[in-house]
Amino acid sequence: MPLFEKYGTSSKQKKPKLENLATGIEGFTEEDIIQAFRHACWDLYVSNLPDPKIINNAEKGKEDDPRKHIPRGFAIDTKTWQIRFNVQDMPKKIEGESNLERYLSEYDKKSKGKEHKLLARSLFQHECGAHFTQVPSDAVTEAILIDSAIKGFTDPNIAKNKHLAADYSFLAMNIMGDLIGDTLLARKSYGRDDFSDLTVWRTKEFVREARNTPQKPSMIWQTLVSSYEKLWQEDLGLNDVVQKRNPVTEKAAEDLVKVLGNDYRNRDTWEDKVRKFAAILEPIIKQDVQDMQQQGGKSRYGDQKQSGNNLPIPDDVQTQMGNPTESKIGSGKGKYKKYRKGEGSGAKESKQSHDRNESQSEADQIADSIDERIIDEIYQRNKKSPGKFAGTMGALTKLEPDDLLRLMYRARARELLMSINELENQRAEKVPAYQTPWNIGDPIMGKGGLEIIPSVMSSGKPIPGITTFKRKMTSSNYKGKLKAIPDIFIAIDSSGSMSWSPMSDNPEQRGEYDKAILAAEAASLYSIKNGGKVAILNFSGESNVTEQYYTSDMNSIERAIMSYYGGGTVVPIDETYKLIKGTKNPLLTCLISDCMISNDNQATEVFHKAITEHDKLAVFLIHSDSSNLSNSVAGRGANIYKIKRIDDLIGLIIGEVRKEYEDVKENDAD
Template sequence: MVVSQKKHTKKKKELAQSEEKITELAKIAWAKTLKEFYYPPLNEPNFVFDYTQKEGFYIDPDHKWQITMNLANTPLFRDDNEYIDYFHSISLHEVSHYQIIPYDGIINAKLLKAAMKRVNQNFAPIVVNVFGDLVIDFKLFKKYPDLMLWEAKKTYEFIMSSNKNQLSRFTKFLFRAYEKMWDVEISPDNSLNEMDTLVNKVINVILKDFEDETKWEEKVSKVAYHLRGLINDTFTLIGPGVRCDKGKTKRKAPGKGGSIEFPEDILELMDNPLENKNSDKLKRDNEDELRQKAEEFAKETPYSEFGAPAGQAGILIDGNPLATWYRGLAKNLIEIRIFEEKLGGGQVPICPEVWKIGDPIEELDVVQSLLNSPVIIPNITTRKWVFKEGPGHLEEKQIPDLLIVLDSSGSMGWNYTANTNKGRGEYHTALVASFAALHFAVTKGVKFSVINFSNRADICQWTNDYQKAEGTLLRYQGGGTVLPTKALIAQCDKAEKKVLIFIITDFGIYNWGGAKKNMNNLANNGHNIVGFFIGASTIPKNRFKDMLDKVTFYPIKNIKDLINLVIEEVKKYYL
């Protein structure tokens, strides 16, 4: 018993020494890799020996801001240089994901969106990872052909020996793709040739206009189309608690709930095919940058295609994807500086005129008089300058509080999942305008309030928290149209300074007659009121004749004109 314990202790010590040695070699290879990439902003990996995992690289939730490099499944080599070469090769590949493709969160989201046109959202990362792996390794092979081929052969031999010379069709596809793209032999026999038809279709897409990165999204969509059959046959969505078949493993699905089962040998070749890798996931304190990227992605993406890719790419960090989407659509529609012109502080000469007896003698300009005539004759040839007040200067003006009064009645249709602005309805356009005005106020540090009205007034009190205001704007009611004048007056009374009021409606308001007096009173108290009436070709002047000199009304014959009109009014009042 004692002898057995000693042997166990000795083996454990030898294993620890071996792991320590391998770790040092991996660090040498990693440093060499960073040097060749000109030292990108990547931390040294967290080196581990996790014999329960097949992946070589992954992001561990316990070490979120750095890559974890698992050395447990490293093939055995004869000397240290082979270990360094092996780690160098796989490190080159790993770093390329963060420096070449997908690089950052927005590129990752765009590629996922392209893949989702052909496969479901849970399988989209598989397509993006396959595409990224093949692009990266083709680039690396052109630069390091001997190293890449040697590592591919060693990996092939290792996977074959670990899996009793049996490979899944997906792994066969990947190895055969490398053989075709590199024009080399990795397998000593023709066992990979069964994948030729599919491989040829995929690599033809990838290699055409290879250096043109603007075609990545189009290519990913085509690759997804070709791979969808193989992916559906290889990967299976399973529920919680389901045990995997022999030779298979499972990883958390990138969508909501469940896991995905697939052959274990895939992990040994490409790590977790469901993991989305990009440099934004390794940065600390970058919430503002992620929000900006999510908003940029929203500008060119229908809402039905927005949430899943943005979420998987890690750029959707706010709780409400719909608010983020509208924020993106409205972004940069308004860019305003607030000035007030002040009178100048001095006199500027404009032109000469006759100096007459009785004018102050100091106003007589002798030079101008002599230039006019060599003989000075008072009242005739004498001259003086006419002056006027010098030009004024612009002084930054205090921004008024912003009150958005938004009609969400049933006549203001809303279908944000439609693919066209017309199909999204009047309320969609009004929301984009409201979000644009709201976020201009945010950038200027102004307070804002929202009244969303239909049968009732849904009020966001004065705040600097734009997410509260966004939530109120997005609560569509779909009832009748009653302007809540009491709530409007109450919000103006609560404001700390004069208010700019936007009323956005479709002119179907039931109680305009009773609202006129209250609106006149608000205008007389120094508040600026602008009404935008959707669907009206003219404003009935007789009906509003006692208001038109104090309140600005705009008929909106074409719903598309609303956004520009709102922007012009913001500029008008704020400039």
């Protein structure tokens, strides 16, 4: 029976239509690869993976290049969980072993390429067993382990460089993952059968294949293979390659095995283990980098010279592990405009401006693609150190510092709103929910008390705890219907008097503008969640303006909020009027400033002129008792908040925004 029929399809997929990509191996076809994948899924009780992406980089010397879509080796994407299988990296010559006969007998006796089919099956077992079901098994766990690994490196320059941080940490995590996953297969009878002989054989084959390179054996590779040998008590052929063991790599292998211990299946230990793995591997990785530079970049995978700050990976490591430094966690909306006054909006876009917009669009796509749980988990682990948060998220996403800062404020704002929601739920009215047994000692009267009629009707004879019932009470989350969804316009002062040091580990030293950003971010998130849109006007000196029209895209809102100028304080009159008049919905305008405004008469006039009786204005005075503007608009019904403690700003702004939405809700009686 063909394996397609015997093992079925994964994820309820139909038999795929395969392209005719030559594997270069007689009797080994793409259909054989799909069969091997499904056989491996069957072996390990995996049923929900998509079929692998089969590619063939037949042009020797090309490295991973996302633009060309010809990545080398074998790997699994932790975002889609699709396995990438590059047939060019399959060993062409395989040495079979007698103990594999029980596997080989499943194939037709006359068929060719049986050993390659079996090797592909074992490779897929590795990707499914080591990474999909074990380490990392999900993108959030991957992010947590990367964060822990980065903290294990002693060289501060690694954490400061997003490329080095990514490469070093992913290498440490993947080595730990390979050791855990393969050891389960080799020693723990993991799956439907005992696959130890198959796993050991596959590892030996790639040890032999790894030496098909002009490079000398790398220290990382020697450490990895020696660790396997010590864990499994097997001779994997390292002595055939290295006549005299390197005492440094042997000591590192002993240390890795000791750290792994016998509790490696306990996920609670992984963060500590990967941190120690990073510390052990750091000097070995650095030595390999130096050795590769001295060898002039010769490689079976092409030019191995450093590109930017990326870590060059030795050939034998890539052959044994695939590319161990890859991440798939991080793969523009709204009308955004930042300008110096005098630039015409209809002017022809310069190449520099075009490139900037392209870069922002790409960054927005990456930011939007990141699971919120990842951002929140990394924030919780680094909330006292914005620099460490940026280091980990930079390693995971390759985003620039400004974009990483946006993610940090987004996480802080979400945390703030969650704490407010928890208080809301505690105060929420309790309403009857589902029916549950009433026992002696429970209330007799009230909403959650004994329901006499249902209790009598159930059997005719009430028996406490059996035929007596009450209603379980739960919090009411009913929000009512909106008469008209209001929008929010936030005018934020980023002048020099509003100081900003966002990367300070001391929250009290991050400045007034830090609290203003957090307040604006949280207010924007709340508004968007309730169906509103947000406009931003960030202003300082006469020529410093960032304008964001009404949008529900947080990327655009955040960029506008975080354009810090640090100049004078001049309200842009035309832009203020345009944005107030830019929505037909009810509008709440929030002005956040110390109100030391150079053109306060003009600013007062524009607020009087633009804001209608259906709109609201709230002025948040930072460290100021009054101003001409605040005194004037107060007489027209504006709410004036005098902020003596900057920490009070956040709660007051969120409260004002929340009140705006609550005021337009109908209750059930309406």
